[in-house]
Amino acid sequence: MTPPMSTFPDQFRLNGRTALITGSARGLGWEMAKGLAEAGARVLLHGRDPARLKERVAELAAAGLAADALSFDVADRAAMAAEIDRAPAIDILIHNVGERDRRSFSDIDHDAFARLIDVDLVAAHALVKLLIPGMLERKWGRLIMVTSIVADLAIPNASSYATAKAGLSAMARAMAAEFGATGITSNALAPGFFATETNQRMIASPNGEHHRQRTPAKRWANPSEITGAAIFLASPAASYVNGHTLIVDGGVSATYLA
């Protein structure tokens, strides 16, 4: 049966929902967490530094927004399970944790390659597995995997990262196929070049200038420009959007020259 459709702007409201945004003490995760909180969700911030998370939770609380935090390294599955166990029921997952290894293919040894795949891809499987039973029980869920345009467009010195993101993108589609009839949707959100803290050195480099020129928008994205896409995928407005990759890249992946 078709779920009842609310109208604008209610179809973008997240009131009554709890959202976990992983890797959200800074960067794109923080922007998406703020946006989801402003849209009405109770947000669970996540990162590895409890002190930093406490400051961020206080920042949201000072703005009258509902927030709490979970702290674990995604490589530590026991800590992940313990934190999810003590958390309230989670309706929306934006899985945004992502580490990069900018070394050349030949310089990345087997162990480093496997570790990055574990953190950027296998951990997502572990986390979703912990959340799925509750989402199935409540017949509602949103799984949003933050991938990258490099999942489909290769660049040098990103072999393990691109492999992990391509896997995550495929996993989002696989979950869409398996959970499509259950009220759970699964999508990927693929950023292009965003001016986060992590990218500041690169932006100032010749490579960073090349990325700017290669982007039809002719600028790096402001981190807040990811927020609308995240709210959309998490919201009732996206109830029939499933297995999709929403690219937010100023036109890079649609073009050969710019």
Ligand SMILES: NC(=O)c1ccc[n+]([C@@H]2O[C@H](COP(=O)([O-])OP(=O)(O)OC[C@H]3O[C@@H](n4cnc5c(N)ncnc54)[C@H](OP(=O)(O)O)[C@@H]3O)[C@@H](O)[C@H]2O)c1
């Ligand atoms: N920025 C871009 O241009 C761009 C482009 C394409 C894709 N992306 C993707 O978008 C996401 C966010 O990017 P960003 O630039 O905002 O990244 P970022 O600033 O480097 O933030 C990464 C976040 O992931 C967390 N994290 C990393 N490793 C972790 C681990 N082992 N366990 C737990 N948390 C971990 C970090 O938490 P701590 O606070 O604990 O360090 C941090 O909050 C990433 O998945 C990235 O691959 C970004």
